[in-house]
Amino acid sequence: MTQRNxxxxxxxxxxxxxxxxLYVNPDVFDLxxxxxWSRAWIFVGHDxxxxxxxxxxxxxxxxxxxxxxxxTNGDVRxxxxxxxxxxxxxxxxxxxxxKGFRCPYHGWTYKLDGRLAGVPARKGYDNTPFxxxxxxxxxxxxxxxxxxxxxxxxxxxxxxxxLPEFLDDAAATLDNIADRAxxxxxxxxxxxxxxxxxxxxxxxxxxxxxAMHPMVAHASVGNAARRYVAEQPxxxxxxxxxxxxxxxxxxxxxxxxxxxxxLPHGHAYMGGELSIHSDYSAVPGYWDAMVKSYGxxxxxxxxxxxRHNTIFYPSFTAKDAIQAVRVxxxxxxxxxxxxxxxxxxxxxxxxxxxRTILYSRLINSNASMVGPDDxxxxxxxxxxxxxxxxxxxxxxxxxxxxxxxxxxxxxxxxTSDLSYRNQIQAWxxxxxxxxxx
Amino acid sequence: MTAQAQHAAPxxxxxxxxxYREADCLDRVDLDAWIQLYxxxxxxxxxxxxxxxxxxxxxxxxxxxxxxxxxxxxxxxDEWAASMDYDVRCSHLIGNIRYATDGGPDDGWRVQSxxxxxxxxxxxxxxxAGHYTHDLVNTPDGLRIRHKRVDLLNCDxxxxxxxxxxx
Numbered sequence: 001m002t003q004r005n006x007x008x009x010x011x012x013x014x015x016x017x018x019x020x021x022l023y024v025n026p027d028v029f030d031l032x033x034x035x036x037w038s039r040a041w042i043f044v045g046h047d048x049x050x051x052x053x054x055x056x057x058x059x060x061x062x063x064x065x066x067x068x069x070x071x072t073n074g075d076v077r078x079x080x081x082x083x084x085x086x087x088x089x090x091x092x093x094x095x096x097x098x099k100g101f102r103c104p105y106h107g108w109t110y111k112l113d114g115r116l117a118g119v120p121a122r123k124g125y126d127n128t129p130f131x132x133x134x135x136x137x138x139x140x141x142x143x144x145x146x147x148x149x150x151x152x153x154x155x156x157x158x159x160x161x162x163l164p165e166f167l168d169d170a171a172a173t174l175d176n177i178a179d180r181a182x183x184x185x186x187x188x189x190x191x192x193x194x195x196x197x198x199x200x201x202x203x204x205x206x207x208x209x210x211a212m213h214p215m216v217a218h219a220s221v222g223n224a225a226r227r228y229v230a231e232q233p234x235x236x237x238x239x240x241x242x243x244x245x246x247x248x249x250x251x252x253x254x255x256x257x258x259x260x261x262x263l264p265h266g267h268a269y270m271g272g273e274l275s276i277h278s279d280y281s282a283v284p285g286y287w288d289a290m291v292k293s294y295g296x297x298x299x300x301x302x303x304x305x306x307r308h309n310t311i312f313y314p315s316f317t318a319k320d321a322i323q324a325v326r327v328x329x330x331x332x333x334x335x336x337x338x339x340x341x342x343x344x345x346x347x348x349x350x351x352x353x354x355r356t357i358l359y360s361r362l363i364n365s366n367a368s369m370v371g372p373d374d375x376x377x378x379x380x381x382x383x384x385x386x387x388x389x390x391x392x393x394x395x396x397x398x399x400x401x402x403x404x405x406x407x408x409x410x411x412x413x414x415t416s417d418l419s420y421r422n423q424i425q426a427w428x429x430x431x432x433x434x435x436x437x
Numbered sequence: 438m439t440a441q442a443q444h445a446a447p448x449x450x451x452x453x454x455x456x457y458r459e460a461d462c463l464d465r466v467d468l469d470a471w472i473q474l475y476x477x478x479x480x481x482x483x484x485x486x487x488x489x490x491x492x493x494x495x496x497x498x499x500x501x502x503x504x505x506x507x508x509x510x511x512x513x514x515d516e517w518a519a520s521m522d523y524d525v526r527c528s529h530l531i532g533n534i535r536y537a538t539d540g541g542p543d544d545g546w547r548v549q550s551x552x553x554x555x556x557x558x559x560x561x562x563x564x565x566a567g568h569y570t571h572d573l574v575n576t577p578d579g580l581r582i583r584h585k586r587v588d589l590l591n592c593d594x595x596x597x598x599x600x601x602x603x604x
Contacts, residue, residue, distance in 0.1 A: 190495030191486045196598050220518035224511035228504075239504050337595050342496055354493045367483065367499045369512045372599035376519035379559075 004031075006432040013428050015421075016396035020385040022427070023200040023393070029333035036314055036430040037062025039157040040265070041166045043316035043327055044068050046341070047076050047150045048187035049095065054112060057095045060329055061154060065089055066142060067101075068152055071112050078145035078154040079114045084137050101139065114139030149178040150185065153316075169409065170267040173310035176320040179302045182289040182347030186323060189353055192339040195366045199378035201314070201330035202423070204338060207374060208309035208317050208326075209270050209419035211255035212397070214248045217377055221369035222249040244359050247276035248370065258308060258414040262402070266313030266426025268419035275308040277321040285349040293347065311419065313426050323356045326364065334382050340364045395420050445575065446536070452548055453534050455580045456571065460529035460552075463603060468510040471603070472503065476574060476581045479503055481603060483587040498592065498600060513602075525602050526557040531569070542583055545574035552587075554604045565604055566590050 004027075012019040012028075021028050042061045049057045050070040057068045058081055065081035067090065081089050083103040090101045090110075100117055101110040109117040116138045119125070130137065145154040146163040151174050153163055164171060178186055197204060207213065225245055229236060258275055262268045271277075290299040306321045318325040323345060329337040340360050344353045363370045385393070398416025405411050412418040455474075462471035475481070482492050483499040492500040501509065514521050533551040541547025548571045556563050572584040587604050591597060 190489070191593060193485050193496045193498065194593065194595050194597060196596055198598065216517075217519060220512050220515035220521070221508070223517065224508045224515065227511050228507050241505065241508075340496060344494075350494065357494060357496055360496055361500055365496070365498055366597050367600040369509060369518070372520035372601055373518050375599050376522070376559075380519065 009431050010428065013424055014392075016399050017392040017394055018424055020391050020393060022202065022424075023382065024333060024385050026333045029200075029330070031431065032427075033062045033330070035433070036427065037330065038064070039155065039160060039430060040314055041144075041146075041153040041155045041160060041163055041312075042314075043312065043325075044078055044145070044152045044154050046186075046188050046343070047147055047152055050076060052097065054097045054099055055095075056091065056098065058089075058091045059094070061142065061156060062330065064142075064156060066154065067091060069112055076145070076147060076152055077113060078142045078152070080140045080142065082139070083108060084110075084116065084139060085119075090139075110139050114141055149174045150187075151316075166265055167312065168263045168265060168267060169261075169407075170263055170269065170310050170312050172305070173269060173307050173318050173320045176302065176305045176307070177318065177323055177343065179294075180290075180320070180323065180348075181345035182293040184293070185346045186343035187346060189342045189344040189357075192327075192341045193360070193365060195338045195340070195364070195371065195375075197336040197338055197375055197378060198334055199336060199375075199382045200333055201328050201336040202427075203378040203381060204328055204336055205311055205314060205317065206420050206423060207378070208311055209260055209268050211258065211260070211270060211415045212252075213374075213377070214255070214276075215250065215252065217373045218248040218370050220373070222246050224369070241358070241362060243280055244362050245370075248363075250276055252415055255414040260412055260414050260416055260419050261405070262410045262412075262418050262422035264408045266423045267311055268313075268422055269310040270308040270414060270419075271306050273304050273306055275306040275321065277306055277308065277319065280321070280355070283349055283351045283355065286352055289347055289349070311423070313423055322359050323352075324360045324364070395424060446546055447575075447580065449534060449536075451580070452546075452573070453531075455573070456531050456534060456548070456550060456569075459582070460531055463554075464527045464529055466513075466525055466527065466602065468506070468513055468603075472506045472510060474582055475503060475506070475585075476576065476583045477503060479506075479582050480584050481506065481587075482584070483589065483600075483604070484592060486593050487588060498589075498597070499587070499603070520599060520601055523559045524557065527602060528555045529553070529604075537570070542572050542574055545572060545583065547572050552604070556600075556602065556604070558599075558601060563598075567592075567604075 012021055045057050045068050050068060053070050053072045055070045067079050067081045069077055071077055083090055085106055085108045088103055088105045090103055100112055107120045111117050116132055142154045143156050143158040144160060148163060148171060178184055222245055225242060258271045260270050310318050315328050323343040325341050327339040331337055342356050342360055362368055365371055395417045398412050398418055402410040402412040402418050459474050481499055481501045484497050489495055530553045531550050535549055537547035537549050550569045552569050554565045567589040570586040571582055573580050574583050
């Protein structure tokens with residue numbers, strides 16, 4: 001595959017279908033690591049994970065181990081997690097605090113900004129090319145790193161467009177998450193939930209705007225809840241979990257009405273004002289705190305934005321009304337780590353965070369009654385695509401019924417495959433380095 | 438622990454028998470019987486980090502009250518749920534059972550133990566291990582669980598897939 005030319009890559013995609021190689025071929029996966037995950041802006045973390053100078057958080061950009069680290073001047077930098085000497089990863093723990101980095105093997109030390117600080121018994125390098133000031137002997141910064149409302153992204157491509165250009169209108173989802181805090185800022189609440197998926201990374205991302213599956217794949221939990229309530233004495237009220245669980249069983253018509261909006265670079269979102277989260281009951285004290293900060297008109301405007309899932313292709317997905325995000329980290333063609341992160345709205349009643357956590361536990365957890373059904377379906381696709389009976393995967397729902405809404409954005413009915421096709425289009429652009437006209 | 442509760446503390450053999458009975462319910466995949474071992478306000482918690490303080494302001498793998506247990510029992514094996522289309526078989530081993538030196542309910546006892554559980558699911562056997570903390574109380578029906586905390590050794594690891602049954 002690495003020998004495959006652009007035409008051979010284009011042959012994997014038709015306007016109404018994609019070839020199974022996108023999901024099952026390890027060579028395609030390797031090429032994706034080079035051409036998508038090394039070039040797109042990838043979510044690294046949130047700057048509230050590293051509040052103090054020396055705080056670090058280690059993660060990956062595609063296959064590249066990196067460290068996000070807070071500088072003494074308050075900046076956040078993203079460095080490659082590889083000793084300049086023999087290549088060892090500098091941190092064993094995924095997070096912590098340090099005055100600088102010290103390689104545990106030969107003791108090379110680095111300042112927080114990555115510059116080499118010291119080498120034991122340096123005389124041994126006399127009259128060699130070794131030079132404390134040569135970047136070759138310092139930790140390499142990633143090509144570009146930037147943050148938006150505290151959400152830190154980085155790219156390994158020095159020629160990638162600036163972050164705001166990459167985010168396009170998906171940025172409004174991050175704005176809304178932060179704006180929903182009376183203090184205009186969010187912070188990470190607790191460690192993430194990690195959930196290993198036995199599927200290709202694209203299946204997870206595609207599913208987030210797949211509005212044809214909830215009423216099928218997630219019917220059982222709603223039915224179970226209804227059966228339980230039906231067995232209770234008459235007049236028993238539905239528990240708070242119900243307003244989170246039941247909307248997943250919403251009708252095709254409801255999801256169609258939510259609409260889907262495709263953005264450049266493969267990004268997209270469902271909803272806008274109406275979503276399966278728009279009918280949550282009010283949390284006492286929250287409205288007042290918001291009005292105090294923003295005034296009534298702006299508060300109404302902030303709370304009226306309700307995007308169901310925003311996809312920041314390829315690595316990041318967010319729910320603005322829930323303040324929960326999921327991060328996609330591909331490991332192999334059929335292995336993907338999904339991390340769920342949760343945010344506290346600064347200045348809001350703690351009850352808001354409790355709802356975020358309840359939501360994520362009911363929907364995203366490895367042990368929820370929703371996530372494992374998605375997990376199982378992805379795994380079945382991975383298993384089913386082995387079949388030689390057919391090699392194509394269908395992407396045709398709603399084809400030709402999208403409407404251009406300006407700035408390269410397109411809209412369609414909610415159960416359309418528009419977002420799916422939009423992701424495949426971005427995939428093709430990255431993989432062939434050709435932007436479609 | 439009040440003096441009275443201290444006085445009434447069951448001997449370890451009784452505790453052991455009770456924990457085995459709970460494990461047996463899970464081994465037989467009899468969630469109905471398992472739920473009956475919990476008090477009406479009983480909870481089951483599996484944190485995502487070893488030192489996690491709160492199930493409400495941080496994410497957990499499980500945090501079920503009786504209501505969620507009841508919904509989960511009805512969801513279990515549902516033919517509409519893709520994840521339930523497989524046999525689930527469990528084998529629990531419990532050991533090192535001892536009274537905790539602190540904590541626990543005023544009207545009962547905190548018991549700690551180590552566990553290993555092998556879960557057969559989707560044609561594969563996954564091995565789980567960790568620590569149980571049981572808060573137990575005496576009721577007219579005998580010992581019951583008010584709270585069970587399951588600390589998996591690998592709760593924060595990158596290796597956990599779906600967990601479709603209580604451990």
